[in-house]
Amino acid sequence: MSAQAEERGIEAGEEWGAAETPLTFQRPVPRRLVHRASMAEVFVTGAVPTGxxxxxxxxxxxxxxxxxxxxxxxxxxxxxxxxxxxxALVYLAHRYYAVPLSYRFIGGDLDFDIARPELLRVGGAPVSVVLDAAGTWTRQHLSQRYDMRLDVVLTVDGERCGRGSLSVLAVDERRYGLLRRGRTSPVPPGAFGRADASRPAPGGIDPAVVGRLRTKDVVLEPGVGDGAWRMNFDLDHAILFDHPTDHLPLMALLEGFRQIGHLEMRGGTSSPDGCHHALLGASVECLSFGELDEATDLFVRERVRGPVPGSRRLVVEAVQAGRPIAGAVMTWGLTEGADTART
Incomplete structure (x- = not known):
């Protein structure tokens, strides 16, 4: 494989835009094409161009x-x-649009809605899903940047059950350095995670109350005031920090927002027998980089009733040094338990 092909992520014998075999869900795509270090964290299995x-x-x-x-x-x-x-967006960018592997991807806006969560219930086999995806990809030749947006419809066994979108900016290393103003050195695991005695303990939050199974997955500790929390992330976390990074990843922020939602739902209206509250949608806006060496405070800014009975919407915000770095609107709704779900 040539160095140029390797840089663009082309597999041996492949060409950009070449047709792939039909979706078979037999194996994940190469991990570097979705920016993951662990093979276990790769969920995309392939793509087929349809237009x-x-x-x-x-x-x-x-x-x-x-x-x-x-x-x-x-x-x-x-x-x-x-x-x-x-x-999916990262894979399509490298596989079909020749975005070099060395480019840095900067998250913009992410949103998703799950209309029929019962279709995503786990049974005796892994859940195979298909994204019907429409992408907009603009390359700015003078600045060597890509502006990308992907809109998707989520289907399971041919039935539509959700939708979502993501927009990102991809730039080369030099331009990324200009955006980061020199703060581009990845922070290695263990640099100032929970194992560091200089950082506070997780705050004694029971994992179950934030919807998690393990103490190490709790990313919150109590803040000051009603609806105030602080992120206490662990750079050794093998999933949220799958590889060294120089800023707070979007998915780590989203995990913090989600855990706040679990706390709010426990203190909200009671659920009917056989039902429970679940996250059914979120709209996240990224405003600036989240720095790893600055405190990240999370605030619940608004609590309102949702569009259907039993649902609630939460407006949350992430703040560093008094400046917002991200915000989200989450929708939580009632879903039926496995023993009461209609077939």
Missing amino acids: EGRFLVGAQWPRDHALYHPDQHRLSDPLLFAETIRQ
């Missing part, structure tokens, strides 16, 4: 996962959908 800027993207979600595990009623973790959208 100008349109693709069917296959993915397989595990029956169980250390962080993105099913809930107590066996519903797939909604953040699997968010992560699959991210991986």
